[in-house]
Amino acid sequence: MAGNSTQECPVVLLEQFAEDMFLQISKVDGLMFLNAVLMAVMVFIGAYFPRYRRHHLIRFIFLGATTLSLPIVSIVAGANGNDQYFKASLVNDQVVAAQCFPGLHIILVFVWTVLVIHIGINTSAVVAGDAREGRNIDPPTELLVKAVWAAYLVAVAISAPQFLANAAYVASLLELPGDFVFLIMSISFMSLCLLTISKIGFKFISFYRAQRSNLHGRSPPFIAAYMAYLVETQVTDQVAEHTVTPPALVVMCEGRAILEKQPDGYSYLDETPVSAQGGDGTRRNNRALVTLDLVWQLDDRLLGPTSKQAEQAKDLCFSFALFKLLRCRFAKYTVSEVGSMMVDKFLRHTYLNGAEYERIFGVIANELSFVHDYYYSSLPLPSSQLRAAFAYSMYQFITLFAFSFVSVVIAATISRLISYDQMVCRVWCPGQPAQQNGHDGTLIGIGATSIDALPVYFVLAAAMCSEIKDIAYYLCSNMAKVALICSCVRHNRWPKCVGFVLRHFRCKWLNKWEDKMSQCSILVPHSQEVSIFYRRLVHLPNQRKIKVPNEVKEAVFKALQDDLASLEEGAIKHIRRPSSPVSDCDDNSLLPWPGAKGTASAILAWHIATSIFEVKDPNPSDHKVVATTLSRYCAYLVGYRPELLPDADEWCKKLYKDVEKDPALHLARFAARAAAPEDRYKQLAETLIAESKQEVLKSGGRLGVKLADTSTTWEELARFWSQMLLYVAPSENSDAHADAIFRGGELITLLWALLLHAGIECRS
Numbered sequence: 001m002a003g004n005s006t007q008e009c010p011v012v013l014l015e016q017f018a019e020d021m022f023l024q025i026s027k028v029d030g031l032m033f034l035n036a037v038l039m040a041v042m043v044f045i046g047a048y049f050p051r052y053r054r055h056h057l058i059r060f061i062f063l064g065a066t067t068l069s070l071p072i073v074s075i076v077a078g079a080n081g082n083d084q085y086f087k088a089s090l091v092n093d094q095v096v097a098a099q100c101f102p103g104l105h106i107i108l109v110f111v112w113t114v115l116v117i118h119i120g121i122n123t124s125a126v127v128a129g130d131a132r133e134g135r136n137i138d139p140p141t142e143l144l145v146k147a148v149w150a151a152y153l154v155a156v157a158i159s160a161p162q163f164l165a166n167a168a169y170v171a172s173l174l175e176l177p178g179d180f181v182f183l184i185m186s187i188s189f190m191s192l193c194l195l196t197i198s199k200i201g202f203k204f205i206s207f208y209r210a211q212r213s214n215l216h217g218r219s220p221p222f223i224a225a226y227m228a229y230l231v232e233t234q235v236t237d238q239v240a241e242h243t244v245t246p247p248a249l250v251v252m253c254e255g256r257a258i259l260e261k262q263p264d265g266y267s268y269l270d271e272t273p274v275s276a277q278g279g280d281g282t283r284r285n286n287r288a289l290v291t292l293d294l295v296w297q298l299d300d301r302l303l304g305p306t307s308k309q310a311e312q313a314k315d316l317c318f319s320f321a322l323f324k325l326l327r328c329r330f331a332k333y334t335v336s337e338v339g340s341m342m343v344d345k346f347l348r349h350t351y352l353n354g355a356e357y358e359r360i361f362g363v364i365a366n367e368l369s370f371v372h373d374y375y376y377s378s379l380p381l382p383s384s385q386l387r388a389a390f391a392y393s394m395y396q397f398i399t400l401f402a403f404s405f406v407s408v409v410i411a412a413t414i415s416r417l418i419s420y421d422q423m424v425c426r427v428w429c430p431g432q433p434a435q436q437n438g439h440d441g442t443l444i445g446i447g448a449t450s451i452d453a454l455p456v457y458f459v460l461a462a463a464m465c466s467e468i469k470d471i472a473y474y475l476c477s478n479m480a481k482v483a484l485i486c487s488c489v490r491h492n493r494w495p496k497c498v499g500f501v502l503r504h505f506r507c508k509w510l511n512k513w514e515d516k517m518s519q520c521s522i523l524v525p526h527s528q529e530v531s532i533f534y535r536r537l538v539h540l541p542n543q544r545k546i547k548v549p550n551e552v553k554e555a556v557f558k559a560l561q562d563d564l565a566s567l568e569e570g571a572i573k574h575i576r577r578p579s580s581p582v583s584d585c586d587d588n589s590l591l592p593w594p595g596a597k598g599t600a601s602a603i604l605a606w607h608i609a610t611s612i613f614e615v616k617d618p619n620p621s622d623h624k625v626v627a628t629t630l631s632r633y634c635a636y637l638v639g640y641r642p643e644l645l646p647d648a649d650e651w652c653k654k655l656y657k658d659v660e661k662d663p664a665l666h667l668a669r670f671a672a673r674a675a676a677p678e679d680r681y682k683q684l685a686e687t688l689i690a691e692s693k694q695e696v697l698k699s700g701g702r703l704g705v706k707l708a709d710t711s712t713t714w715e716e717l718a719r720f721w722s723q724m725l726l727y728v729a730p731s732e733n734s735d736a737h738a739d740a741i742f743r744g745g746e747l748i749t750l751l752w753a754l755l756l757h758a759g760i761e762c763r764s
Contacts, residue, residue: 009096009429009442010299017096017427023457025423038064043462043469054627067146072598084300098439100425101169104417108452110154111406114192115149115459121200122466127375128210128217132331134737135375136211139203143627144570147200149194158186169424173417188409191402202395206388214254215550220331221266222702223324225259226250227339228415229268244349247342248291249321252486282739290486292321298489313485313502315359320482322757326371330734335761346761348564352758357557358550364754365513365745372513373479393474395640396467403464407457414453422447423631448604458542476505513745517552518543519629520636522604522660522670524609546629548747555626556751559722564758573760575730578723581716582706598647599728600655602694606724607635608688608700610717613707616681623714630721634728637748643736644748644762645728662693663704681708729755730762 003227014213038061120143127137164182171181210216230248259266280637295317328338335341351360426441474480479645484501520543567573610631614624637645639660642652659665681704707717729751731737737753754759 006729009427010376013429014427014442015752017098017425018444018446019472021098021100021423021425021444023091025447027039028109029447029455032109032455033458035116036112036455036462039116039459040462042123043119043466047390053201054318064633067424073120091655093725094155096427096429098425098427098444100423100424103166103170103173103420104413104449105423105447105452106157106166107170108410108456110157111192111410112456112459113150114147114154114189114196114284115151115456115463116144118192118196118199119459119463119466121147121196121203122463122470124203125639127209128207128213130217130220130327130331130376132220132333133327133564135330139200139207144197144204146202147193147196151197157173158189170413170417173420174413184409188406192406195279195402198395199399200600214257214259214275218259219254219324220261220328220333222254222257222268223250224337225268225327226254226257226264227328227342228337230342230430231339246292246296246318246346246348246350248293249318249343249700251292251295251317251321252289252322252483253288253290253490292487294489295485309502311359313481315363316366316478317482317485319363320479321368321755322363322373323370325757326753329756330371330738332734335756335759338756340757340759343757344448345484349365352557352561352564355554361553361750364516364750368741368745369478369752370515371738372636373477373747375738376742377656377740390474394470396474400464400471403460407460408516409465409724410453410456410460414449417449420449421445422449422451498659513549515548516545516550516744517629517633517747518636518640519606519632520544521641522635522664523608523610528543543640545648549625549629551622551625552629552747555623555630555718555722556725559719559726560758563723563726567617567760571691573758575727575760576723578720578762580725581712581720582703582710598651598655599645600642600647600652603634603645603724604655604659604696604718605639605703607631608697609703609707610721612684612701612704613712613717615684616708617714621714623718625712626718627721630718630725633747634721637728641736641740641746641748643733644731644740644746644752646731659694659696662692662694662697663696664688664694667691726751726755730760 016091018526041062074641121140124140124143125137126139127135129135166181167185168178171178174181212218214222258269260269295314298314322343325338325343329335347360351363407747425444425446427444428441481502563576566576610627614628617624638652639656642656643647645652664687668684668691685701685704685708688697692701706712725748729748732750737746737749740749
């Protein structure tokens with residue numbers, strides 16, 4: 001047969017070509033689906049478990065998911081620019097040439113790529129901090145490059161002749177005009193690309209503006225300078241007064257304040273106009289700072305119909321002011337530089353003088369939630385600026401509208417093309433010209449249209465959830481409520497709106513403070529031995545989390561009241577040692593044996609003693625809940641969070657491991673199990689004293705016998721453990737507490753912040 005004669009493609013050759021093409025498309029579809037699932041997981045983690053976002057594995061997954069999209073779209077876009085979409089060389093000495101029409105495949109790949117990068121931008125954290133804080137996180141430059149590159153590929157692809165032919169093919173399937181289909185595609189692509197690039201651009205602009213703002217990046221030096229100014233000008237009058245008034249702590253609107261550089265830092269210049277008296281008797285301040293004393297003067301009726309709601313609103317502003325002071329501590333300013341002495345008097349008489357422990361714990365918990373939102377949020381800037389928050393919310397509503405438009409277009413298109421093939425190829429065999437003898441090649445259908453739609457819908461749903469989460473944050477977050485209250489203080493605007501927002505705009509999942517505490521027991525009771533054995537078998541840590549009992553909060557609150565009652569107001573103070581629950585021990589009983597070293601040794605010894613006493617007296621009571629819960633929590637701190645304790649980390653870890661591996665623990669458990677119920681505590685203690693190689697266990701056994709044989713009560717043990725936790729709470733390791741806030745919070749971190757504001761920075 002002549003070289004230019006028509007040849008029919010063998011069926012085997014066509015099947016082999018179709019199979020090869022299906023494998024190529026399936027690889028792309030599989031990677032798209034895997035990537036879509038990963039991005040959905042990233043959105044879920046960012047919304048509900050943001051503390052895991054900085055885990056090495058999660059960061060690796062995030063980087064891989066955002067990077068994987070570029071090779072896929074580059075291959076598809078590059079192939080789209082050729083005269084033939086795919087070229088396939090087959091193995092059995094025959095070559096086929098094919099011109100393929102991908103239909104919706106290339107369109108959905110482009111949409112998927114832009115959405116993946118958009119989600120990556122949404123879930124990336126940005127922090128504008130002071131240099132002394134060491135917590136700056138720049139916007140991800142690589143995502144900006146990826147967004148621009150993806151937009152370029154989309155622009156090049158939709159202008160290629162092959163894309164126009166593909167659009168005409170889709171239009172013929174939909175029975176619509178080709179120009180109309182091409183216009184809809186172009187609008188969808190360009191709107192998604194512009195929204196993605198503008199979002200990362202907005203993050204960059206917000207970050208660099210925030211770095212130079214007193215409200216964000218320069219907040220610690222500004223607050224330190226302002227507190228120094230406040231101490232110089234007002235501390236004498238406040239100490240002399242018998243009536244306790246709120247200190248003039250900065251809550252908001254410090255953006256226009258002026259700082260002057262000095263050799264030792266900055267000094268605050270009071271050049272803002274003074275508040276004027278309005279005609280309705282309220283104080284108005286258009287350009288000056290909004291301070292805590294101004295918030296306290298606000299009419300309670302503006303903040304809520306009940307005094308309780310007005311109190312909660314003022315407490316929220318107090319938490320925000322304390323958050324600014326705490327940032328100074330993270331920036332390594334001292335307690336005296338931060339001016340905690342001014343807060344001490346107000347804190348004592350307003351929050352620590354009574355029985356309302358829930359109120360002060362709520363104030364500090366909100367303060368630490370503010371820290372979490374500022375240091376670990378994925379938003380472009382905190383929503384403490386009302387106008388910026390409103391503008392960004394409008395932008396997110398526009399983005400949601402664009403996503404909804406794209407999803408409707410895709411759904412309408414797929415509903416009509418659901419029965420069509422994913423790709424149609426026109427195949428020619430060797431020696432067969434395209435238009436010779438009226439033969440136009442063989443048409444082959446490959447794949448199904450619905451396969452492309454699944455990963456796109458996955459990513460589209462994740463992107464919309466991410467935007468909705470950010471909108472909910474701006475509407476319901478405590479920062480937005482503080483900004484609204486301060487706007488009411490400055491301009492007397494929206495008083496009814498403030499009360500409505502405070503009452504109804506609440507999202508519990510936005511509060512990152514878990515209010516939980518971990519429990520760890522060395523001398524495990526018999527009822528927990530199976531679970532502990534399983535944990536050790538699968539190498540899980542010997543700990544579990546529980547909600548902080550109200551009895552524990554109340555006991556610690558009372559212990560703090562007792563400590564502060566004997567300390568001077570308005571001065572830097574030291575927390576005292578816990579008093580021994582055993583009457584015949586001396587004042588140095590914190591170190592329960594001669595030659596003992598460190599607080600961790602004392603904690604573990606008293607933990608063993610408390611566990612023995614629990615075996616002796618199993619009857620439930622509130623004081624027992626306090627003593628046993630705090631005992632196990634302190635043991636957990638020694639074994640798993642030693643950086644939050646006064647002793648060296650490595651020494652605490654080694655001590656805990658040596659104690660936990662001591663064979664005497666297992667012998668003591670078996671001996672106690674074999675003994676009569678009334679003699680079990682004695683068998684535990686005697687076995688530990690006789691068989692243990694660790695002095696911690698021996699001392700714990702001796703202390704347990706003393707507790708059981710004397711008139712010691714659970715109330716005394718509860719008081720001891722409350723004092724112990726307060727004693728170990730002061731710390732200079734602010735970075736360790738910042739990490740604890742990132743993980744969802746620790747009870748000892750809450751007490752650390754509370755003691756700082758009370759002027760207590762170290763132990764006696």
